Amino acid sequence: STSSAKSADYVYFDRTTAGFSDDAVPRAKTAQLKLEHFYKVAVDAAIERNTRRVELERKLAADPTMSDDRKQRQLQQLGKRESAFLRLRRTKLGLDDFRTVKVIGKGAFGEVRVVQKTDTGKIYAMKTLKKEEMLKKDQLAHVRAERDVLAESNSPWVVQLYYSFQDPAYLYLIMEFLPGGDLMTMLIKYDTFSEDVTRFYIAECVLAIEAVHKLGFIHRDIKPDNILIDKDGHIKLSDFGLSTGFHKQHDSSYYQRLLESATGVQSPTTAARNSVMVNAIHLTMTNKDQIATWKANRRKLAYSTVGTPDYIAPEIFQQKGYGNECDWWSLGAITFECLVGYPPFCSESTQDTYQKILRWNDYLMFPDDVHLSREAEDLIRRLLTSQERRMKVDQIRHHPFFYGVNWNAIRQIEAPFIPRLRSITDTSYFPTDELEHVPEEPAGADNSGTNKDLAFLGYTFKRFTLSSHAF
Amino acid sequence: PSSPQPVQKPLFLCSPFVEAALVKGNFKTIVMQPKYTDIMEWVAVNIFDFYTNLNMFYGVLAECCTAHSCPSMSAGVALNYTWINQDRKNVQLPAPTYVDYVMTWIQNLLDDDNTFPTKSGKDFTPTFPSTVKHVYRQLLRVFAHLYYAHYTQILHLRSEPHFNSLFAHFLAFGTEYELLDIKDIKGQPNVPVAVGALWERWKEMGILEN
Ligand SMILES: Nc1ncnc2c1ncn2[C@@H]1O[C@H](COP(=O)(O)OP(=O)(O)OP(=O)(O)O)[C@@H](O)[C@H]1O
Numbered sequence: 001s002t003s004s005a006k007s008a009d010y011v012y013f014d015r016t017t018a019g020f021s022d023d024a025v026p027r028a029k030t031a032q033l034k035l036e037h038f039y040k041v042a043v044d045a046a047i048e049r050n051t052r053r054v055e056l057e058r059k060l061a062a063d064p065t066m067s068d069d070r071k072q073r074q075l076q077q078l079g080k081r082e083s084a085f086l087r088l089r090r091t092k093l094g095l096d097d098f099r100t101v102k103v104i105g106k107g108a109f110g111e112v113r114v115v116q117k118t119d120t121g122k123i124y125a126m127k128t129l130k131k132e133e134m135l136k137k138d139q140l141a142h143v144r145a146e147r148d149v150l151a152e153s154n155s156p157w158v159v160q161l162y163y164s165f166q167d168p169a170y171l172y173l174i175m176e177f178l179p180g181g182d183l184m185t186m187l188i189k190y191d192t193f194s195e196d197v198t199r200f201y202i203a204e205c206v207l208a209i210e211a212v213h214k215l216g217f218i219h220r221d222i223k224p225d226n227i228l229i230d231k232d233g234h235i236k237l238s239d240f241g242l243s244t245g246f247h248k249q250h251d252s253s254y255y256q257r258l259l260e261s262a263t264g265v266q267s268p269t270t271a272a273r274n275s276v277m278v279n280a281i282h283l284t285m286t287n288k289d290q291i292a293t294w295k296a297n298r299r300k301l302a303y304s305t306v307g308t309p310d311y312i313a314p315e316i317f318q319q320k321g322y323g324n325e326c327d328w329w330s331l332g333a334i335t336f337e338c339l340v341g342y343p344p345f346c347s348e349s350t351q352d353t354y355q356k357i358l359r360w361n362d363y364l365m366f367p368d369d370v371h372l373s374r375e376a377e378d379l380i381r382r383l384l385t386s387q388e389r390r391m392k393v394d395q396i397r398h399h400p401f402f403y404g405v406n407w408n409a410i411r412q413i414e415a416p417f418i419p420r421l422r423s424i425t426d427t428s429y430f431p432t433d434e435l436e437h438v439p440e441e442p443a444g445a446d447n448s449g450t451n452k453d454l455a456f457l458g459y460t461f462k463r464f465t466l467s468s469h470a471f
Numbered sequence: 472p473s474s475p476q477p478v479q480k481p482l483f484l485c486s487p488f489v490e491a492a493l494v495k496g497n498f499k500t501i502v503m504q505p506k507y508t509d510i511m512e513w514v515a516v517n518i519f520d521f522y523t524n525l526n527m528f529y530g531v532l533a534e535c536c537t538a539h540s541c542p543s544m545s546a547g548v549a550l551n552y553t554w555i556n557q558d559r560k561n562v563q564l565p566a567p568t569y570v571d572y573v574m575t576w577i578q579n580l581l582d583d584d585n586t587f588p589t590k591s592g593k594d595f596t597p598t599f600p601s602t603v604k605h606v607y608r609q610l611l612r613v614f615a616h617l618y619y620a621h622y623t624q625i626l627h628l629r630s631e632p633h634f635n636s637l638f639a640h641f642l643a644f645g646t647e648y649e650l651l652d653i654k655d656i657k658g659q660p661n662v663p664v665a666v667g668a669l670w671e672r673w674k675e676m677g678i679l680e681n
Contacts, residue, residue, distance in 0.1 A: 009486040015627050021534055028531045028628040035524060035633045039494050042501045042520075049505050079507025084591075086512040090519045090581070091589040119590055 049082060093165050095172070095444050098126060103438045104430035109133045110170065111438050114177055114427055123424050124162065125177040128170050128442050155215070156411060157208035159228060159238040167444060178236060180229025180419040181429030183334075187224055188295070188431075191341050195373055197416045198338040201227070203405045204235045205331055210393050212237060213324045222330040223311040224337065229429070233415025291342045309350050310343040314357050315387050325390050332383025340370050344384060360384055375401040483622050483631075483669055490676065493636040497678060498643040511595040514648055515587055518606055521641050522577050525613060528634060529570060532617060535624045541566030546615035547665040550658060566616055573609045580606065607650040614638050619665040639678050642670060646679070 017025050056078050060071040098115040101123070105112035110128035117124065163174040183201065187193075193201070205227065212219050219226075219237065228236050313329035315322040336344045344364055345356035356363040364384055366377060379401040382391045391399065397407060406413070419429055482488055504513050529536075543551040544566045553561035554569055564572070580586045586602060588595060617625070618638070625634050645651035658664035673679040 009480070009484070009489070011482065011485040011488075013482065013488075013623075013626055015629065017627055019535075019624075020627070024531065024534060024628065028630055031527045031531050032630060032633050034527060035637065036493060038520070038524060039501075039636070046500045046503075046505070053506055075507050079509070082505055082507065083509040083512040086508065086516045087589060089516050090587060 052082075053078060093163055093174075094167070095442060098124070098174075100126075100441050101425045102427045102430075102432055103440065104427050104432060106438060111442070113442070114425055115174075116425070123177050125175045126442075127173040127175065129173070130170055131166070132169070155211045156234075157204075157211040157236055158215075159236045170442065170444065172442075175238075178228040178230045178238075179421055179424075179426055179429060180231060180233060180417075182225055182229065183227040183235070184224035185429065185431060186229070186417070187337060187341075192370075193338045195339065195376055198335065198376070199402060199405065200410070200416050201235060201338065202331065202335050203402055203407070203410055205237075205334065206393070206396055206402075207407065207410065208235060208237045209327045209331060213327070213393075218322075218324045219327050219330075220316065221312070222327055222334070223308065224334060227334075229417075229419065231419060231421060233418040234411050291346065293348050295342065309353050309357065310346055312357065313387075314360060317354055317358060320387075322387070325387055325392070328383050328390055328393075328396065332380050335376070335383070336380050339372055339376055340367060344380075373401075375399070375403070481619075481622065481665055481668070482626065483618055483635075483666075484672055488626065488631050488635075489669070489672055490678075491632040491635055492639070492678070493632045494640065497680065498640050499680075501640070502643050502647050510648075511599060514603055514650075515595070515599075517644055518603060519581060519587070521610055521637075521644070522574075522581065522606075524637050525610060525641075526574055528630065528637070529574070529613065529617070531628065531630070532621050532624055533567065535621055536567050536570070536616075538565035538567060541616070541620055544569040544612065544616055546612065546619045547658060547663050549662045550664060552612050552616075566620065570613055570616070573613060577606055577609065604650055607645055608652070608655055610641065611645070611651065611655055614641065615664050615666045618669065638666075638669075639673055642673070643679055 053075075056075065060066065060074060063071075097118055099118055101114040101116055103111050103113050104125070107127070107129075109130050112125055112127045115124055115126045116122070159178065160176040161173055162176070165172050165174075205222070208227075209219065209222065222237070226238050228238050230236055309317075311330040311333045313322065313326035316326055333343050333345070345353050345360070347353045347356060364381070366372060366380075372380075379396075379399050382389070382399070383396075396402075419426075422428075504510055542565050543563050544554075545551050551563060552569065554564050554572060556562050580602065584590055584593060585596065586599070617634070622631075625631050642651070642656070656664060656670050657667035670679065674681050
């Protein structure tokens with residue numbers, strides 16, 4: 001029997017790492033982890049591939065109208081796509097495979113560029129992230145989360161991630177390029193939207209946020225900069241947990257320290273301001289100057305590593321727990337901004353903004369000189385409120401402000417602003433002139449230093465997509 | 472159990488190491504050619520993965536595999552692989568040199584778009600299957616040397632479950648697509664490949680199919 005054979009053969013072996021160099025043990029560990037990851041992915045991929053095939057076969061079998069010939073062709077097509085995907089796994093994509101068309105955006109850890117894949121000519125958006133900066137700010141988990149959400153979702157409401165790769169210094173995300181710019185840029189251009197236009201964008205955001213929640217994620221950082229506009233004028237969400245400055249988002253003590261610190265974190269332009277001015281009187285001012293300052297600095301703030309807290313729910317700053325309802329608060333703040341022209345708690349310094357958000361009950365004010373419908377004001381008030389009283393998604397969908405919205409077909413209707421694009425690489429909807437100190441071409445790694453990349457294990461990702469858009 | 476053991480069994484055939492595995496069960500799900508896909512693509516990506524993974528483990532063990540410790544590419548008591556040089560002569564090489572030649576050669580093939588095409592629209596050539604068989608035979612030799620000469624070091628580094636699974640997967644894939652000759656796994660009757668016995672053992676144990 002096997003058990004007796006086992007015991008006859010059984011040997012005891014004294015393991016020791018005495019004879020090895022210092023590197024050997026960690027290197028062995030890395031190799032082990034990589035192989036574990038490899039087999040996990042291999043098994044998952046086999047299962048997913050199988051599911052795709054079985055689903056198609058079942059769908060075809062259930063279709064009595066289609067000819068056998070056409071069914072066969074569809075299955076061959078699936079085989080072609082699967083084969084192309086297998087090839088993609090062997091294909092080393094690197095910076096060399098992409099040509100920068102234009103730098104279009106800037107974030108805390110790098111830039112966003114429109115790029116063209118040289119062999120196919122296809123256009124993508126490439127986001128670069130400097131590893132060192134992310135490690136410093138503890139952002140790795142967030143990047144993983146972002147990557148995973150973007151990669152796993154087939155949702156039309158979420159920006160598609162096709163491919164990611166890395167070199168020793170940077171991570172690169174290759175995403176679908178949304179040529180319409182973002183809602184922040186639009187708000188800077190138009191100041192405010194009519195209620196009809198606002199209804200359209202906010203309703204689409206409701207569906208997008210709901211989609212993210214259904215994927216099991218809380219966005220936590222919904223703001224106009226992360227609401228991107230596609231070629232037809234519809235929205236998609238980007239940027240999961242990667243937002244500037246909000247490292248350690250779940251670490252509320254981080255905010256506590258910020259609030260308690262005398263100097264505070266201030267927006268770039270007010271950094272020189274005397275801290276004595278941070279007082280109650282100053283905080284109660286919602287004058288035109290303050291709003292003008294905020295507006296003037298809006299984009300700078302988006303680029304800075306401090307970021308803007310304007311849309312963050314109060315519970316996130318506090319020692320309380322929070323759930324996905326925090327995203328509905330953010331939507332309330334964005335609705336306010338669309339209609340009023342600035343976010344509800346905007347201040348000259350981020351510290352002031354934190355304080356106003358925490359005391360939202362005292363600070364939420366609707367200016368007299370802007371007319372809002374009863375429904376709009378009510379929607380905002382039911383979103384910018386305590387966690388318990390905040391509306392849930394079903395209540396939001398039924399709120400009178402959204403009266404007449406066709407929730408099932410909104411993505412199919414004509415958007416209020418449709419980008420007028422002259423080419424597939426048109427970047428006129430991005431503030432490319434305002435981007436300073438950004439290298440045209442990504443720097444790339446100097447390739448010195450060996451692979452100390454354990455923290456980024458498994459970062460290289462290649463998406464299987466059924467759309468013809470993929471590589 | 473009463474039969475005497477004339478020579479000491481290699482450690483990789485002994486319990487608990489012979490059954491140590493990272494991937495439990497057999498390899499069918501990940502070896503089987505996905506329906507409707509191109510078999511060339513399937514073989515190509517698997518060769519790519521075996522090469523990458525083996526190279527990674529060799530990288531860990533490289534410090535133990537020196538011209539001094541391994542003056543020849545040994546894989547059995549009487550077995551030293553020879554390399555065919557540019558003059559088509561069989562030459563003995565120290566194991567690290569041999570492995571380096573193998574790995575460099577394969578890397579160059581993988582990087583060569585004519586042999587392992589990656590550009591869209593480019594196809595495999597008719598010689599691909601025979602090239603792949605050569606690649607497979609050389610990768611097998613690297614596995615065979617590591618099992619024969621460096622298994623204790625693999626144990627010291629606690630890598631035997633990983634290494635076993637990688638090798639078992641390699642064997643399963645190679646037999647499924649006839650990339651391996653039985654005689655390459657077992658060697659000649661008078662010059663056996665040490666690891667040939669492991670192949671037999673894993674078949675008995677059901678880790679590999681018969
Ligand atoms: N896929 C995309 N298509 C088009 N534009 C994009 C895309 N991704 C990002 N952008 C542009 O780049 C800007 C910055 O990108 P993103 O917000 O993702 O960067 P970030 O590093 O996370 O910075 P932040 O958190 O401050 O927004 C966006 O506001 C948008 O204008």
